[in-house]
Amino acid sequence: MEPYILIGSLFVLIAIGVPVAYTLGLVSVIGALLIDLPLDAVMIQIASGVNKFSLLAIPFFVLAGAIMAEGGIAHRLVNFAAVFVGFIRGGMSLVNILASTFFGAISGSSVADTASIGTVLIPEMEKKGYPREFATAVTCSGSVQAILIPPSHNSVIYSLAAGGTVSIASLFLAGVMPGILLGLTMMGMCLFFAKKRNYPKGEVIPLSQAIRIVREATWGLLTVVIILGGILSGIFTATESASIACAWAFFVTMFIYRDYKWSQLPILMHRTVKTVTIVMILIGFAASFGYILTLMQIPMKITAFFSALSDNRYIILMCINIMLLMLGTLMDMAPLILILTPMLLPVIKTLGIDPVHFGMIMMINLGVGLITPPVGSVLFVGSAVANLSIEKVTKAMLPFYFGLLTVLMLITYIPEISLWLPRIAGLL
Template identity: 75%
Template sequence: MDAVVLIGSFMLLMLIGVPVAYSLGLAALVGALWIDIPLDAVMVQIAAGVNKFSLLAIPFFVLAGAIMAEGGMARRLVAFAGVLVGFIRGGLSLVNILASTFFGAISGSSVADTASVGTVLIPEMEKKGYPRPFATAVTVSGSVQAILIPPSHNAVLYSLAAGGSVSIAALFMAGVVPGLLMGLTLAALCLLKARKHNYPKGEVIPLRQALKIAGEAMWGLMTMVIILGGILSGVFTANESASIAVLWAFFVTMFVYRDYKWRDLPKLVHRTVKTVTVVMILIGFAAAFGYMMTLMQVPMKITGFITGLSDNKYVILALLNVLLLLLGTLMDMSPLILILTPILLPVVKLLGVDPVHFGMIMMVNLGIGLITPPVGTVLFVGSAVAKLKIGVVTQAMMPFFVALFLVLMMVTYLPALSLWLPRAMGL
């Protein structure tokens, strides 16, 4: 009955339109009153939830991504991707996917990826003869790579939700191969579409111009080298790499590219602070909600229920995939990671699934949820950028959903895709 009160109050608050973060906090208070524990204990858990050193990585990565997104990085990455693959039939769709790969490795955000790359490429693709819904579908689908390719904010959240037992560096490295696999799968689909519909080829860019474009893009791509190189070499931690990435992004944007005006910088910082504030409120309230679940033994009860359905690891993983896909269409990614990780991680550990591997399974599932109606945040952003109705974009995305589902199956049932690189790096 305790669990019914806690989870039921949370669902009721959600249904009447209370924001997710406040629903978590209020449900925790209701649960505390129900089992008659001091409300001070809930407040302590909220404070403890955000009083973690590892959380410093989130605001720094968000700020670095925002600076690069608004400082001309997206345009230069698109141009560089055009040099590499733009001359192939359907090349602009490949440019879109590759630009999302590059930008995702800098921003770590699917929303920023869609907004930045989409603003540049959706109009350009339509101008060159691609249907606008197809161009939007490519942009939205390609942005899911940012969930996996480091630096991923959601990997930091997963590590936090796992109680700090999973290394952020290991999660960063685990996302590299699945992220690249996703990009290659989407690129293959775009090539098939291009051949079927006879989409245009781009022009080969002259060598001198190509070198200039590559030189400009390399300044931004060095951000990725700094983040990953520093962590893997042991020169600095994930938190330190995030702060250094901010300094590098600021230097490149304001002193190398010089496209961004100094007077606009306070507004950018203000938007970043607002974003981070929302995330931190969510983390604090989710910590209190998780504390109440632990007191009520909700994770243990759910573990017993799921393992009672089957003792086959692959069947259980299939059921968890269905659950995550369904929930991902109804809620945003960050709260789901914070809520579900403490519940589901004991289940998969009992089955012998590596926590890093399960992190990638969760990321792919919930990443697909970001582009799926009715609550697909990234889908909404892509539709707004393209000025198309959600239904039109969703219809164009059907083949891309199939491609992403194939990637999900490979990530789920081929653990080596996620675990090979972290183990090779000794993480």
């Protein structure tokens, strides 16, 4: 009876509008009272949940992404992408996807990706003859790459939710191929629509101008080299790479690009601290919630449920995908990762699925939720940037959902897409 009361309390509190972070804290207290656990034990778990050195990577990645997002990098990345694909029919839509790929490798955030790239490209695409709904749909769907391509904040959260048993470096590398596959799929769809609807071609950028554009964008793209190169070479840990990338982003923005005013830095820092504070509260309460789940043996019961459902791993994976897609439309990504990872890891380990592979399955599932109503945060941002209703953007998104779900099936049932690079690097 206690597990049903615990999970029921979770859904009731979320349904009545209690913030997810506080919901997890309240449910942890309810669970402790149900099993006669001293509340001191809950507080100890909350404190130990945030008392981890690896957690420092999150504020550094968030700050580095925020600095680069507001420091002129988005505009330069758009120009950089235009050098390679802007001259093709439908080239502006390809530029949008490619710019999202580059920007995602710096910001690690789909919301920041949509806001930054969308602000630059949605008006520009409309000016060139693309429907605003289509431009917004391309921007939103392309931004899902940011949660796969390193440095993804959500990969760090997944590693923490897994109890540190999955390395951040392996998750970063595992996201490269799925992110590229997603980008290529979206670009293929854009080419199809461009030919079918006769979208305009762009102009070939002169060589001298192209060299200047590439040179300017390279400063920002070096952030990715610092993060991945530092981690994979063993010179830095993920946290150290994040801090050095933050310092580099500050240097490039304030001393090379110089598009950002010093007077705006305190405002940016305030927003970053506010974001990080919310995430840390969520992580602390999620740690206590996971502890209560373990004491109640809920992960074991969920494993038994799926085992009784079928002995076919492919069917169970499909059921998990459906569950994640449904929940992703109702809750934000970070809370779901923290809540579901401790529950589902025993299931996938029983099936013999690599936790790194499952991390990518979870990311793409919940990434689709970010662009799906009624609670898709990326969809809301895209609609606000384009000044369009959610209904119009969702209608334009329908073909792209098909592409995203196709990529989800490939990532789910072809593990090597995710595991090939980590295996080559000796991380698996």
